[in-house]
Amino acid sequence: MSWQSALACWYLRRQFRPETQKPRINVERARALTAKRVWSPRVPGGWRLRELYSANDTPLRGEWLEPASESSSLRDGPTVLYCHGGGYYFCSPQTHRALVFGLATRADAAVFSLGYRLAPEHRFPAALDDATAAYRRLIADGIAPKSIVIAGDSAGGGLALATLVALRDAGDPLPAGGLLFSPWTDLAATGDSIRTNDGRDPMFSGPAIGPAAKLYLGDTPATHPHASPVYADLHGLPPLFMMAGDTEVLLDDSRRVADNARAAGVECEFEVWKNVPHVWPIFTPFLPEAKRALDRSAAFVRRVTSGAAPSTQPSSAMSMV
Structure with missing residues (x-):
């Protein structure tokens, strides 16, 4: 554990985790604090950043980071469709630029960071509708599915x-892979780590997960496979690469997806x-662990979009880093 990671965990435990222990979620406060910090x-x-936030930019509402020398419409290299985290109710492409920029430059990939609609103003399936529409627009614009990786962190990883x-359920051509950082895949909050890592996780308290899910779900059952993909049949999906921390309350959200995918x-x-x-790659360049995680993630993006053979690790591999 680096001293930088220890410092980040200390800060989060004192500044962020107490917010998740309050009896009521204050959406406006969460958004304001995130924007302020x-x-x-x-x-x-x-590289160049193109911000697309007008109503006319839908479904590609968000931000492109792309090599300045490339055409704005077509590229030969990889493209990443990125879904930011934030519990489906706060954060934005702007809050996740450090992670997105680090991934793009390492993978030599154009990245579109999606500004999907947020709950509770826009409940499920608004975010999912925005993500699928954005992917279909990339395809319609001439980007080959096998050059695309769909990525995200936390709620965005679940998305x-x-x-x-x-x-897959709709019969669309699938992308080359999925890259998931600390994904939130079980909005029913049934993973054992919700309980066993409560108190160890420097960012979240375990009991906070269920109430946060209700902001997004509304009346939708928490086990709906398009809201909580840990309950989905994963057959036919492209290669997945997931990372999670051993102290996270959401650790089992990744562990069970890995088991289900293997099966x-x-x-x-x-x-x-x-x-x-939680989602430590977002702390790049300050955490050495964040830089190493992005190096490994970029290698995955390059491999799956190049059509290279899988790694020598078995598909069921779970490694401790």
């Missing part, structure tokens, strides 16, 4: 996986990292 990195040299399931014949690499906060 957001740190936005510089656009990397040789990325749900998008893969929904696209369905899906190639799935799952890494459990020791003593890191």
